Amino acid sequence: MTTLVLNRFQLSRTDYRAWAGDEPLVLVTSAAGLAGSPTPEGYLHVEVVDDYEGPHVELVAHRLHGHHAFSRVLAMSEWDLVRAGRLRDAWGLPGPGEHDALLFRDKVAMKVALAGAGVPVARWRQVDDPTDLRRAADELGYPFVLKPRRGAASVGVDVVRGEADLLRCATGARLGVGDVPADLVAEEFVSNDLLHVDGIVHAGDVVLSWPTAQSASCLDITHGRAQVSVHLDDDDPALSGIQDLTARALHALGVPSSSLFHAEVFDVGGELVVNEVAARVGGAKIRDQMIRAFDVDPVEWHVRDVMGGPVPPLPEAPARRAGYALVPTRAGTITRLDDLDLPGSIVLADVPHAVGDVLAAPAATTSALASFVCVGTRRSRVADDLHRVVGDFEASIVVEPAEAVGA
Template identity: 35%
Template sequence: MPRVLLLSRQPLATRPLQEWLDDTADNIVLVTTPKAVAGAEDLLAESFPRHRLVSDYHAWAVGQAAEEAAREHGVDLIASTSESDVLRAARLRVRLGLPGQGTHSATAYRDKVVMKQLARAAGIRVPAFAAIDDPLDLLDFIDAEGFPLVVKPRFGAGAEGVAILRTMQDVTAFLGRQRESDVPYLPGQWMAESFVHGDFFHVDGIMRDGRIVHAWPAQYSGGLAERVRDHTQVSSVLLAPDDERTAVLQRMAAEVIAVLPAAPLPLAFHLEAWIGVDAVPVMCEIASRAGGALVADVYERAFGIHLAREGLRAQCGADLALTHQPVAPDPAAGWVLLPPGHGSFAPPAEPCPVPGAELNLLLKAGAQRQGVQHAVDAAATALVHAGTAEEVRKRMAGLMEWWRTSAEWR
């Protein structure tokens, strides 16, 4: 196995990198944070003796520390576990002359304006969009396209910072949040796009050198930004192989990946798109990393491959475990994030009675919450499987009704 510099802020207690990778003590130089290894110091010393702890993971100084560690240990590859590291890792590869995703590819998969420009130029349908570098750009976009519209960070993930604007009062409220925003109101940071009406989907899998190795689409229950706004659950179900939208979405994913700058080594990807009444897919965005929430867990249940693990191992030089396109999920599967309510949590007194539903409580009794705070915020998660996609949906509906009547917020 080659020596790898690994950028990761994932907690070792919940993301067992030492189990996912081979010979970590000899081959992995880990750059991480004290918070990520809290309670796992012995594991860190045993599995990652070549490590660098950084207090502020997103500080510019981390890039310098990572390059120094890479040169000191003579690494052959750079790998990362989070979308926020995609560009940082790419820049390091270019500076050190190492293989993998470079800056042109990383920028196209991170900057939502660049990715939409490339997709639109290739004839792939995208919403009307524009870079928003000052408030007048936003007003120009409204004059041209009207309401409703969506304003989002160009480099965001998980619906962070996304705002749906339907009136001028919403515009005023968005502009008034400048001081509280984690994303600076500066040129190059924001974009606007027309609001798209339609069902929302995602396609996940592994790509290599501008082509899909394997992938499968799934349907969300709704938009992620709307979930945070309305404090609701969000769910996803893998589409059936005979669903007409399966082939449509697989074809769109292949077209998008073909037109964006390619990465020579395998990477996981996560694409989101809408399909409206005209049955034509509209691309939302694509990322060169595994999908969040339980996307990778459901993919593993259906196809035997955990996309986050497979994507990370591929970045570290390991061979792919799955190299062909499966014909169907086996079993059919989906996931749901059950939302935190307002008040003190009283979990259900009895186990979940829905067959094929695997519930995981994330909050303890008495935990105080005030609704959904971010796109993947949950009081509990569940993976649901069945013989068909339709049966998964029925079981999921039963699960959510049971949760509504059994979990309490006092």
């Protein structure tokens, strides 16, 4: 038995070889995945694909299958789930196929399945052409959110606030060319704080699930507002309802028997509604947040589970509250960056820039100028420490617009 591993992650933090036991592995990865890492050892074959986002990965996989006759495909990135499903379908392998994966990637298919199973979702409308866009405005009212059906990290997401925005979204290539559908979805705008729910599914059961409250929406960070996200306390009255709704949503979508998940839930007028559910680890600093809270790396746990190896026990609740903060990047050149005096509660600080670096405006929710992970005994304390550190960092840095630097 040989497993094909499709990898988009940093291999310095994703040691498939150590986690997979004795099973032979063939690795297909990107050049970015190897950044800062030595050439991985212990694999039957390693294939580095320069254009990992393009179609070459699947074609390489088919060629390698002819040599190795894979018995399993392991893929963990959101961008790999559907193509891994296509490969399983083509080769007759176990695991989620293309249709299964699409329920967690295609927002229209997802919302149809959730609503059909009685899981409450925010109001929405499929948008493939200008008439759909007009109807979305009439049905949802302003403002509403317009996003790609299979997007991620809030890339390409618009808030349509009035007729001028509607006209802007209807022009150009956003709504397709000719009869080509736009593949967009419109959703009602929810101003409430977003709740994330992250966890693990084992043998078809949700064995770990915990929500976090987020101080800024995913759209806010692309507009320059820092994002702070902290686990709920054990005694939060909303906890069990959020966990129950998430479990219902996962089962309505046919979650794989072994899976990580990342769900988004809103409180709309006192009613919990599902926004999206993904069958993968959450982005930003969610993996680090879970490691610090539960003393378990969800990525390692899942790989060991898929490969049939021993997995450590999972706690029912976090050992401690954990949270993270993302400070969005901004366009310009860094002209000052002072050292920070961090409190002991900050267990991870990632400031990957230096004076002289030229930055671009944030294009996605992961476009961070700095990020921090914090632990504590209560949600309020962790949130306070993170907000304080964000304020200190923003006071420590000066980013001059390009025209000011060149003046």
